[in-house]
Every structure is written in C-alpha cells, then in structure tokens.
Amino acid sequence: MMNVRKKFHPHIGVENPQYHQVSLIYSILLIMVVYFGLIGTLNITLFDAPQIALYDYIGLVLASIILIYVSRGGNIHIACWVVTCALVFVLMAFMHIAKGNNYSLIWLSILPPIAFFLLGPRTGFIFTAAVFAYSGWYLYGNLSAGTVSTTMSLGALFNFIEVATAQLFIFRFYERSRRQAYAQMQKIAITDPLTKVFNRLYLDNAIQSLLAGSARTLQPVSVLLLDVDYFKRINDQYGHLKGDDVLVNVAKTITDNVRAADIVGRWGGEEFLILCPNTTTDEAAQLAERVRQAVGAMGVENELAVTVSIGVATAQQFNDETGDRLLSVADNNMYLAKQAGRNQLVASLTN
Known part of the structure; x- marks a missing residue:
C-alpha cells in the first residue's frame, strides 16, 4: 500500500x-x-x-x-x-x-x-x-x-x-x-531533549512549509538566528552543567518573548532559530531587539551575564532556493553582529 x-x-x-x-x-x-x-x-x-x-x-x-x-x-x-x-x-x-x-x-x-x-x-x-x-x-x-x-x-x-x-x-x-x-x-x-523547544529536524520541515505557504499568499517571511555569546567560555569556567542550564533559560526566555505564530527551535549547539511568518524586516528587527534585551536581563546564578548575537533575514520573493538563501543571509548577519561587538543584531532582506 x-x-x-x-x-x-x-x-x-x-x-x-x-x-x-x-x-x-x-x-x-x-x-x-x-x-x-x-x-x-x-x-x-x-x-x-x-x-x-x-x-x-x-x-x-x-x-x-x-x-x-x-x-x-x-x-x-x-x-x-x-x-x-x-x-x-x-x-x-x-x-x-x-x-x-x-x-x-x-x-x-x-x-x-x-x-x-x-x-x-x-x-x-x-x-x-x-x-x-x-x-x-x-x-x-x-x-x-x-x-x-x-x-x-x-x-x-x-x-x-x-x-x-x-x-x-x-x-x-x-x-x-x-x-x-x-x-x-x-x-x-x-523536540530538543534539553531545551524542550523544536529540534533541527522540525525546523527544516517547518521552514519549507512556511515558505511554500508564503509563496502562495505573497507574504514576507523572516528568520532570526541567535547565538549565545562566549558560550565556550561559560562551559570552560562554570562547567557543562551550567552551560546546559544557560541554554534552557535562554530557550525559555526566547519562547516567552515571541509571538504566538512564531516557531522557536534549537538550531544546533548554542544556536537558536525563530521562524516568523508574515513578518517584515522592521517587524523582525523589533522582535529580535525584544528578545536580545530579555536574554540580557535574564540573570543567572554566579552573576553570570548572558547575551546573544542575532542575525535577521527576510524573504519577499520565493523559489526553490529561498530557504537556503534565507538561512545563509541570517547566518552571515549573525556573524556581522558578533564582529561588531556581540550582544546586538543585524537585519537585512535576502538578495
């Protein structure tokens, strides 16, 4: 059958x-x-x-x-x-x-x-x-x-x-x-077993489904790629259990500060991805700033400061390569944010 x-x-x-x-x-x-x-x-x-x-x-x-x-x-x-x-x-x-x-x-x-x-x-x-x-x-x-x-x-x-x-x-x-x-x-x-947000497998399928739907409605799609700053230093100084605790708290903070329609998942390691349907670049940047501030104010034990660098990318025209290009632009913007000093965001449209 x-x-x-x-x-x-x-x-x-x-x-x-x-x-x-x-x-x-x-x-x-x-x-x-x-x-x-x-x-x-x-x-x-x-x-x-x-x-x-x-x-x-x-x-x-x-x-x-x-x-x-x-x-x-x-x-x-x-x-x-x-x-x-x-x-x-x-x-x-x-x-x-x-x-x-x-x-x-x-x-x-x-x-x-x-x-x-x-x-x-x-x-x-x-x-x-x-x-x-x-x-x-x-x-x-x-x-x-x-x-x-x-x-x-x-x-x-x-x-x-x-x-x-x-x-x-x-x-x-x-x-x-x-x-x-x-x-x-x-x-x-x-589901990611540690942070309890969606895992990479789900995100891969979700972004394709989201882009296919947006191609029919001609609505923009934005993604936010977040990376925890100096995460290796946190693991080295406080241990991997503390590092896991940081990831759990970051995931919860992100989830608490996104909209109901947004999809939050762990992209890998200390990186998180937020999929934002029907969202322009300006709206995505505002969301990214809210998340960045919330993570910065999160507060963990031992006076450990945690910040994130965020790359934002928006797609308004769609084809079979849109998903890869969108993620590539978001990844590049995230590294630009790190090079600019971390704990900030960079946003742009895809080419």
Missing part, C-alpha cells in the same frame, strides 16, 4: 497523522473490491444465492467508486466515513438476508478495529455501539418471532451482546492508547 499512497498522495508524509489512515483505506478498499467480486460470483455460480450476490456486487461498485475518489486526491475524512458506512451497509444486508443466523454475526467482528482506526476512538465507539445495538435489537426481535434458525438461542444472543460490549471498550482503549503513544513519539521526534 505504500507505493499506492506515494503515487496518489505524495504530500502525506510519514509524520502526517493521516499517513496510516490512507494506507488502511487503500488496503480495505482493495480487499473489498477483490472479496465482493469473488464472493458475489461464487454466490451465483456455486451457492445459488443471487440475493446475497446482489449485495456483494453493490459492495464491489461502492468500493470501486470510493477507491477512484481517494486515488484522485479526495478528502480523506470523507473517505473514512464512506468506507465505514459502505462496510456497515454490506454487513447489515448480509445479516438481514441470513435472518440473524449465527454465522452472520461473525462478520460484525471486523467492524470495530476499522471504525475506531478510521473515525477515531470517540466517534468509532459511538458508531460501532449504534451498529451493535441495532444488531442486538434485530436479532432479539427475530428470536422472539421464531424466524431465526433453531441454532440461534437466547444464550447465543447474550454471548453476542457480551462480546460486542467487550470489543467496544477494548478497541476504544487500544485506539486511544495507540494515538496517545503515537502523539508522544511524534513530540519526542521533533
């Missing part, structure tokens, strides 16, 4: 929460197409069950239509709902045709993992509970009316209800735990 997803949805990377949903949708749809086509043919040629075959072929058509819709870039959220509803339609049709005989109940067990994965823990729970409740009501009505096979007893109905209830809670707990674990792993993967 990975090759299919890459071909039709190249913009959905492994870091995207929809990555596994799309893969599962394609898997389910392809299985439905093959299964409904094969079983429908067998029901006509071998089992002489044209009614069941009709619903098999309806399922085949539905699955094929959804597969075409998804492969042409259709809305994934809508596709999740349509796939789940199509599956329920076929399962319910089969149960009604079989009139609730025991073997028709087995197929309902495939619904919870699919519904929970595609619709989420809460919606999947409600949706699956509604289907199971209706199935239990339908089977009880048939049992009371005597239209169910003698192999279907009241005890079997209670067993179905018990198993269905257990499945609801087990899959709800599993899917919620899985999503929480995935979210935690995602957070760890993009």
Whole structure:
C-alpha cells in the first residue's frame, strides 16, 4: 500500500497523522473490491444465492467508486466515513438476508478495529455501539418471532451482546492508547531533549512549509538566528552543567518573548532559530531587539551575564532556493553582529 499512497498522495508524509489512515483505506478498499467480486460470483455460480450476490456486487461498485475518489486526491475524512458506512451497509444486508443466523454475526467482528482506526476512538465507539445495538435489537426481535434458525438461542444472543460490549471498550482503549503513544513519539521526534523547544529536524520541515505557504499568499517571511555569546567560555569556567542550564533559560526566555505564530527551535549547539511568518524586516528587527534585551536581563546564578548575537533575514520573493538563501543571509548577519561587538543584531532582506 505504500507505493499506492506515494503515487496518489505524495504530500502525506510519514509524520502526517493521516499517513496510516490512507494506507488502511487503500488496503480495505482493495480487499473489498477483490472479496465482493469473488464472493458475489461464487454466490451465483456455486451457492445459488443471487440475493446475497446482489449485495456483494453493490459492495464491489461502492468500493470501486470510493477507491477512484481517494486515488484522485479526495478528502480523506470523507473517505473514512464512506468506507465505514459502505462496510456497515454490506454487513447489515448480509445479516438481514441470513435472518440473524449465527454465522452472520461473525462478520460484525471486523467492524470495530476499522471504525475506531478510521473515525477515531470517540466517534468509532459511538458508531460501532449504534451498529451493535441495532444488531442486538434485530436479532432479539427475530428470536422472539421464531424466524431465526433453531441454532440461534437466547444464550447465543447474550454471548453476542457480551462480546460486542467487550470489543467496544477494548478497541476504544487500544485506539486511544495507540494515538496517545503515537502523539508522544511524534513530540519526542521533533523536540530538543534539553531545551524542550523544536529540534533541527522540525525546523527544516517547518521552514519549507512556511515558505511554500508564503509563496502562495505573497507574504514576507523572516528568520532570526541567535547565538549565545562566549558560550565556550561559560562551559570552560562554570562547567557543562551550567552551560546546559544557560541554554534552557535562554530557550525559555526566547519562547516567552515571541509571538504566538512564531516557531522557536534549537538550531544546533548554542544556536537558536525563530521562524516568523508574515513578518517584515522592521517587524523582525523589533522582535529580535525584544528578545536580545530579555536574554540580557535574564540573570543567572554566579552573576553570570548572558547575551546573544542575532542575525535577521527576510524573504519577499520565493523559489526553490529561498530557504537556503534565507538561512545563509541570517547566518552571515549573525556573524556581522558578533564582529561588531556581540550582544546586538543585524537585519537585512535576502538578495
């Protein structure tokens, strides 16, 4: 399924929460197409069950239509709902045709993992509970009316209800735990373990995404590259633990003094990067000055003064090389600030 997803949805990377949903949708749809086509043919040629075959072929058509819709870039959220509803339609049709005989109940067990994965823990729970409740009501009505096979007893109905209830809670707990674990792993993967701001990996992806969006809206993008002044001297004089403490405090100070839309990350070593969407050079310079003053007033133990030199760069025209050029200009401006005496900023547009 990975090759299919890459071909039709190249913009959905492994870091995207929809990555596994799309893969599962394609898997389910392809299985439905093959299964409904094969079983429908067998029901006509071998089992002489044209009614069941009709619903098999309806399922085949539905699955094929959804597969075409998804492969042409259709809305994934809508596709999740349509796939789940199509599956329920076929399962319910089969149960009604079989009139609730025991073997028709087995197929309902495939619904919870699919519904929970595609619709989420809460919606999947409600949706699956509604289907199971209706199935239990339908089977009880048939049992009371005597239209169910003698192999279907009241005890079997209670067993179905018990198993269905257990499945609801087990899959709800599993899917919620899985999503929480995935979210935690995602957070760890993009977070600097020391300073708790974003890491280089996240910043690399964020700047490309930010520039792509700004190229469409023609809004300027600015970056601030900060370097802690004389950081090696701090490590040598006070030790690496004190150096780590300085980095943590600098990161917190930066985060406390930027705007909500700005993205703060550790670029490497004692360098930090701030990505500023929809920000002109003047606005970025004002932000840089606020951050510079805040770090200078930060205050740490042992009367250790901490300052930063900041390079500011702004892009207003965009192409494939904008990100590299923007960072290069910011890096050059930061070194100009150091050469000018440190604890200051230099700002400019990119060429």
